Amino acid sequence: MPLTAAAPYPVDVEDDSPDKEYLYTLNFGPQHPATHTTLRLILTLDGETIVKAVPDIGFLHSGFEKLGEDLDFNQYVTIVDRMNYISPIANEIAWHNAVEKLLDIQLTPRCKYIRTIIAELARISDHLLCIGAVALDLGGLTAFLYAFNAREGIYNIFENMSGQRFHPSYTRVGGLMMDVSEDWIELIRKFVREFPQVHSDVCRLLNKNRIFIDRTKGVGVLSKEEATNRSATGPCARASGVTRDIRKDAPYLAYKDFEFKTVCAKGGDCFSRYLVRMEEMRESLSIIKQAVENIPTGPVNVDIDDRLTIPDKTSTYRSIEGLIQHFELIMTNRRWKSPLEEVYAATESPNGELGFYIVGSGEGKAYRARTRPPSFIHFAMFPYLIEGHQISDVPAVLGSLNIIAAELDR
16 A cells, blocks of 8 residues: 555546555654745655656745735734745745835835845845855755855844834835945944855855755746746746846836846756745855945935825924824824825736735825735756656755745735
């Protein structure tokens, strides 16, 4: 008799087939160290070879999209923070990018530069965790420690600007929660000086590591054609030769002001996805270096006369205009007057195209707020990538896709 673990899906083999006795079903997750989150894979195995993989999601469902219909445009930023919780600030930027498109708001130059800097810091933070976790799953503890130590510097920067290390909730409609300080600038300059050494150390640990290369090269190959057909974006697509980057193809914030390359590879395997992320961190550091030395002066929020941004505490406490504007944006029967239209806007998040589709309600909240998360699209590719590989290849392929369960179960 075949060894069969409990699974709600039958093996895709006829009952009277003689091959059925060689197959068995294995549950990978939902609580497995190599998934790093609550997701489940139902693997049909022939020995240690994966014949079929069925993703099973829903273990982290929190009703994120439904909350978008109840919370206003500023309150909802605390929810999108928890979607891709590895780079929360990137979600905030994507959300308010869509809201500002709906409300037809033009950001100030200073706000654009600050948002660009923190978006690239989030990209570096996300890539460091992805690479560190993959290395750890494949036996490389040292690279994991180097990567996570560097992320602490990014957390210090976020804490300085917003008061929170992990979930900053820093962006606002038409601007930011508050302006940055000179100390924040110095922290970034320090990070820019120190990070190249960390990057070099990780490269020396992994780029020519025989075990790491054997476990990732030629594993989970995604061709350029399949990447396009399966809607892959971000590093997963660029590692397969798809030269698409929203920062270049549809520039937003201040990206058009900076020189940087779109990093691509042709291998399409786990090793290529690793190399693309490593090189993207160099480009992100270059963007940060250019931006931090050229931050424009001026306000970070749109003009107070536009009645779109919550005034700072000094204005609220000491002027009647500020107090009135504060109440106008907080009272449930006031807030913003959104058009009865629908918009879709996307940014180049660390994992790929992160888009929000918003239907205006005429009020200060969305009638419908839907997310286009890269993790959901990429996880759908997993059964195609893993078929024919061994059980030991699951952590490598899954880690190279950088699946975040809160994006799946929104």
